[in-house]
Amino acid sequence: MxxxxxxxxxxxxxxxxxxxxxxxxxxxxxxxxxxxxxxxxxxxxxxxxxxxxxxxxxxxxxxxxxxxxxxxxxxxxxxxxxxxxxxxxxxxxxxxxxxxxxxxxxxxxxxxxxxxxxxxxxxxxxxxxxxxxxxxxxxxxxxxxxxxxxxxxxxxxxxxxxxxxxxxxxxxxxxxxxxxxxxxxxxxxxxxxxxxxxxxxxxxxxxxxxxxxxxxxxxxxxxxxxxxxxxxxxxxxxxxxxxxxxxxxxxxxxxxxxxxxxxxxxxxxxxxxxxxxxxxxxxxxxxxxxxxxxxxxxxxxxxxxxxxxxxxxxxxxxxxxxxxxxxYGAFGSISRMRLEVVVEGTDETVIHEGTRWRAYGFRGKPGDPDRLPRQFAPYHLRLDWMMWFAALSPAYARPWFRPFAERLLRNDRDTLRLLCHNPFPDGPPAHVRARVFHYEFTGPRELRATGHWWRRTYVRDFMRPMARPVPPRPPDRP
Known part of the structure; x- marks a missing residue:
């Protein structure tokens, strides 16, 4: 025919x-x-x-x-x-x-x-x-x-x-x-x-x-x-x-x-x-x-x-x-401001005002203000994308964010492979927390003066500090 x-x-x-x-x-x-x-x-x-x-x-x-x-x-x-x-x-x-x-x-x-x-x-x-x-x-x-x-x-x-x-x-x-x-x-x-x-x-x-x-x-x-x-x-x-x-x-x-x-x-x-x-x-x-x-x-x-x-x-x-x-469809609504969830950990067992928190680095999503965004597409970084949705609304992250944090608390090898920077290579952190920041692109003058592609402002807590589980104590011998 x-x-x-x-x-x-x-x-x-x-x-x-x-x-x-x-x-x-x-x-x-x-x-x-x-x-x-x-x-x-x-x-x-x-x-x-x-x-x-x-x-x-x-x-x-x-x-x-x-x-x-x-x-x-x-x-x-x-x-x-x-x-x-x-x-x-x-x-x-x-x-x-x-x-x-x-x-x-x-x-x-x-x-x-x-x-x-x-x-x-x-x-x-x-x-x-x-x-x-x-x-x-x-x-x-x-x-x-x-x-x-x-x-x-x-x-x-x-x-x-x-x-x-x-x-x-x-x-x-x-x-x-x-x-x-x-x-x-x-x-x-x-x-x-x-x-x-x-x-x-x-x-x-x-x-x-x-x-x-x-x-x-x-x-x-x-x-x-x-x-x-x-x-x-x-x-x-x-x-x-x-x-x-x-x-x-x-x-x-x-x-x-x-x-x-x-x-x-x-x-x-x-x-x-x-x-x-x-x-x-x-x-x-x-x-x-x-x-x-x-x-x-x-x-x-x-x-x-x-x-x-x-x-x-x-x-x-x-x-x-x-x-x-x-x-199909995309971007039926456009966000007017960029919110980012920044995940941090500390190896200090007792949290106080002077606790030093260190940030985990993601491969694709913005984090470090002086890091130029990278090109990954057509490869799909699934965790990074879901972090963007989590910043829009905690409801997006309810099923998975806490299990994700729990795996950071034990330095889970497979989870850390999804990230580009683990601030605790020698042992798992004692606590992990997450905070929301407002990110904005810097202007040309600020970029030349500071080398920062982003400026960021703290907005709110996303997840209060979560402690690493204490392993059960073995029973005393009779």
Whole structure:
């Protein structure tokens, strides 16, 4: 069936598949290197406890069959290996059915991880990766032309991603309607990057232009994805440029990079691609499978599409347990001031006015005022992100902050690996506390005079000093 395939999109598919494999690689690495402290059997929010509270129906995955830290590590590192194989183009060396199975494998593995990730995996880009990965299973390989239906479903995903993010902004915070949000955002975003100070110091008219361009790209341009070429390619190109601007201005894990990958699938590369490689007609079973997947996605799109049209729009929500079709959005409200939770410890057993407290250093979130924010995206620092939410409201931290502090009090090795600085390398502290500070970017003169990128002011206590548990005294011998 000629209508089933798009011969000119073989390079678009190739670029998309290799880009998605790279994002998968980062996601599995993030899981493999951080899970023990966060969700391991002895972690802050252990997986075994979650499995006892939930069912197959609400959270299906491989860990329903068995959980151990060793098995989780095997799943994550297998995902790394599969991602590298896909990045190297192994799917192009396999028969069509085997290539589809190869693409299905990382989707199943990452779905299993997300299902047990709890709040550490409650971010929109987790669902976005799963929805994109599911569609990638049906794109085929070099043996056949790219199926038109899957290419359109990728555009539908990109439309919901961008349009939903645009709607949640204009509905959620008046500063988006006044074009003033970016006067605050670069300073108050979850994890600033090395250029965020410079973006924050741009003139106000530039910030207004940023906000206006954001509205144009998210509320108008997405409709152009469904127009003929080259207009659709130009629309996707504008989205790519917007995402690159966000890459430069902050750390948003792999959200921006995955959005770029999806947008590149909408670009018609045929003027640059040359003649397509030799391809055969798609087998009937493949056409049936793709059509069935398309019908499923369209049926599941009803609730996310309805969510876009309601005034009570929610963002970053999954409507099915497999995360096949989701709703997205970001920064429906913008913080006007940056609050940071600073975690400190002391080795003094008795606390007094002169007690010396030493701060723990986090890898990504602001801490030391003279430390320039680092670039970590597309890698996702899950604890650092949750610390930002904790500063907004203690309710975000209620399930996990105290267990985190308890692990600091015993110098838990896995927990300390999530940090960049442990002020107590020779033994655990006697007490740990947390305080909230107001952080602001310094001005150019202050930066030159002091070398400080931030100035900070104490606001309130977040957690009163917690003492290291005293080991039980052995009973006296008779």
């Amino acid at each position: 000629e209508w089933f395939t798009a011969d000119g999109y073989w390079l678009s598919r190739l670029v998309f598949q290799r880009g998605l494999a790279a994002v998968y690689l980062v996601a599995f690495l993030s899981a493999a290197l951080q899970f023990r402290a966060l969700i391991g059997a002895r972690g802050i929010l252990p997986v075994p406890g979650l499995l006892r509270r939930t069912s197959w129906r609400t959270a299906p995955g491989l860990f329903r069959l068995h959980y151990s830290d060793r098995f989780f590590a095997a799943v994550a590192w297998t995902g790394v290996a599969l991602s590298l194989a896909l990045l190297a183009g192994l799917d192009g060396c396999l028969p069509l059915w085997a290539a589809m199975l190869l693409w299905a494998a990382p989707w199943v593995l990452y779905l299993s991880i997300v299902q047990v990730g709890q709040i550490w995996y409650g971010f929109g880009w987790e669902s976005l990766l799963l929805e994109t990965g599911f569609l990638a299973v049906f794109l085929g390989n070099a043996d056949t032309s790219a199926p038109v239906l899957v290419l359109w479903l990728l555009r539908w995903l990109l439309f919901r991603l961008e349009f939903g993010a645009g709607l949640i902004k204009v509905r959620g915070d008046e500063c988006w309607r006044k074009l003033t949000c970016l006067e605050f955002h670069h300073e108050t975003q979850p994890m600033p990057g090395p250029l965020s100070w410079f973006f924050h110091r741009l003139p106000k008219p530039v910030h207004r232009a940023e906000a206006a361009a954001n509205h144009l790209t998210q509320l108008v341009v997405p409709f152009l994805l469904f127009t003929p070429q080259p207009v659709a390619s130009a629309a996707a190109g504008l989205m790519v440029l917007t995402q690159l601007w966000l890459v430069l201005s902050g750390n948003f894990a792999w959200l921006n990079w995955l959005t770029i990958v999806i947008a590149l699938a909408a670009v018609d590369w045929s003027p640059l691609a040359g003649p397509p490689p030799a391809q055969t007609d798609p087998p009937l079973w493949y056409e049936a499978v793709v059509l069935a997947a398309g019908v499923l996605v369209l049926a599941l799109s009803y609730r996310p599409a309805r969510n876009l049209l309601t005034r009570r729009q929610v963002m970053n929500r999954s409507f099915d347990p497999l995360h096949l079709v989701n709703t």
